Structure formats: structure tokens, C-alpha cells
Amino acid sequence: MDVALSPQTLGQVPYLPTVEAMQAFTADRGAETPDQLWICEHPSVYTQGLAGKTEHIFNPGTIPVVQTNRGGQVTYHGPGQVVAYPLLDLQRAGYFVKEYVYRLEEAVIRTLTHLGVTGHRVGGAPGIYVRLDDPGSHALLPQRPAKTDGPAAAPVFTGLGKIAALGIKVSRHCTYHGVALNVAMDLEPYSRINPCGYAGLATVDLSTIGVSVPWQEAADLLGRKLAAYLAP
Numbered sequence: 001m002d003v004a005l006s007p008q009t010l011g012q013v014p015y016l017p018t019v020e021a022m023q024a025f026t027a028d029r030g031a032e033t034p035d036q037l038w039i040c041e042h043p044s045v046y047t048q049g050l051a052g053k054t055e056h057i058f059n060p061g062t063i064p065v066v067q068t069n070r071g072g073q074v075t076y077h078g079p080g081q082v083v084a085y086p087l088l089d090l091q092r093a094g095y096f097v098k099e100y101v102y103r104l105e106e107a108v109i110r111t112l113t114h115l116g117v118t119g120h121r122v123g124g125a126p127g128i129y130v131r132l133d134d135p136g137s138h139a140l141l142p143q144r145p146a147k148t149d150g151p152a153a154a155p156v157f158t159g160l161g162k163i164a165a166l167g168i169k170v171s172r173h174c175t176y177h178g179v180a181l182n183v184a185m186d187l188e189p190y191s192r193i194n195p196c197g198y199a200g201l202a203t204v205d206l207s208t209i210g211v212s213v214p215w216q217e218a219a220d221l222l223g224r225k226l227a228a229y230l231a232p
Contacts, residue, residue, distance in 0.1 A: 005226070007226070012079065014042065015042045016066055019041070025033075033089070035088045035092075037227060039084050039219045042077040044064075044079070044082060045100070047066050048065060048067050049068060049073050049074070050070065053073065056144065056194040060192060063189055068177070069196040070177035074195070075195060078185055078189060080159045081180050082181045082218050082222050083178065086178055097170055097208075100170075101126060101166065104226070109128060111222045115213060117130055118130065118138050119164070121144055122144065122155065122157065123143055124200070127138065129159060129204050130163050132160065132209075155198070157172065162203050184206065184207040
């Protein structure tokens with residue numbers, strides 16, 4: 001059953017009830033349940049992944065910290081960020097988790113390209129990054145992912161800012177959690193954590209690199225790209 005993925009814009013919704021709704025949807029879905037794609041933003045919250053270490057959150061202040069069952073370390077969600085939650089049956093879609101992550105990242109890269117920004121992958125560090133000195137540069141990064149037989153080198157973030165974070169969960173071939181693209185945020189809360197577990201990792205949004213785009217326009221664009229790139 002191939003049904004086109006149609007993004008549902010939820011607006012600003014609290015984080016924990018949204019995660020609980022994703023978990024319930026995933027637990028209850030059957031072989032014929034249509035996939036969904038939720039697009040939203042959240043009030044300020046720190047979310048800690050399964051691999052998360054408490055030392056990466058050093059000054060949460062009044063921002064709540066929520067433990068989650070997604071992969072990865074700590075990240076921040078807040079107003080001005082587009083968060084996308086694909087609820088997919090990967091077995092039905094016909095690709096595996098590694099390909100799913102690639103497609104998520106590719107949708108973000110194509111969204112940024114539409115806005116005149118070049119997104120980059122960094123080997124060993126899921127997510128999308130931009131050059132701080134020239135966000136439109138197409139020059140390849142020396143630290144881009146490479147096929148190698150040995151252990152992956154530690155990621156290098158020199159000159160880069162992270163503009164999109166990934167954190168996923170797959171249960172019985174079905175995905176939830178997802179990807180967050182920074183549009184026009186208060187970035188100060190990132191200074192109180194080691195984003196994604198990396199000390200000193202710069203985090204940016206579209207507005208700080210000179211791209212002014214309304215939240216809804218960015219949400220619609222990312223939703224369309226995800227629907228296209230996650231298709232079976």
C-alpha cells in the first residue's frame with residue numbers, strides 16, 4: 001500500500017504529550033496503517049537521548065529536561081525551530097535505518113539549498129552543518145563522511161555550525177522522533193549544554209546566517225522535501 005506522505009502541521013505543542021502520542025500511534029499501528037508526518041514546534045525544553053550523559057547539561061535553569069527513548073545525546077527544542085516527526089513503516093517503505101537517516105538528512109540539505117544555504121554532513125556526527133564564514137559555499141568539507149574499513153575518525157567541527165539535529169527511534173520497523181531545523185530561535189539555551197554531546201559545538205539558525213524566512217514557510221518547505229525523500 002503506497003500512500004503519499006502528507007505533512008500535518010500541529011503548530012506549537014508541548015513536547016512530552018507529543019512524544020507520548022507518537023509512541024501510542026506506533027504501538028497501535030498495524031500493517032495497513034498509513035504513515036504520517038507531523039510538523040510542529042515546541043516550547044523550550046531539553047531532551048536527553050538514550051546515550052545521554054548528565055554532565056552534558058550544566059545549567060538548565062528553568063528549562064525542563066525530559067528523558068526520551070530516542071538515540072543520541074542532549075539537544076534543545078524551542079520556539080522558532082521546525083520539528084518534523086516521520087511515523088513510517090520502514091519495512092513497507094523498503095529501506096533500512098541507515099538509508100532512512102540519509103534520506104532525513106538529504107531532505108534538510110535540499111530544504112537549505114532552496115533557501116540559498118549549503119548543508120553539509122560530518123562523518124560520525126549525524127545532523128546537518130553549515131560553514132559559518134560562507135553558508136552558501138559548495139566546497140566539500142575535509143571531514144565529510146567517507147567509506148573506510150577502519151574506525152571512524154572523531155568528528156571535527158572547525159568553522160562549522162549545526163543547523164539541524166537528528167534523533168530517531170525505530171520500533172518493530174516503525175519510526176518516530178525525527179529531525180529539527182533551526183529557523184529563527186533564541187540560541188542562548190544551547191550555551192548551557194554540550195549540544196549532541198560535543199563541547200563547544202556551535203549551533204546556528206537560518207536567521208543568524210542571514211536567511212529570513214517565516215516559520216510556516218520553512219515548515220511547509222521541509223515537509224514537502226521530507227514527503228518526497230522518504231517515499232518508498
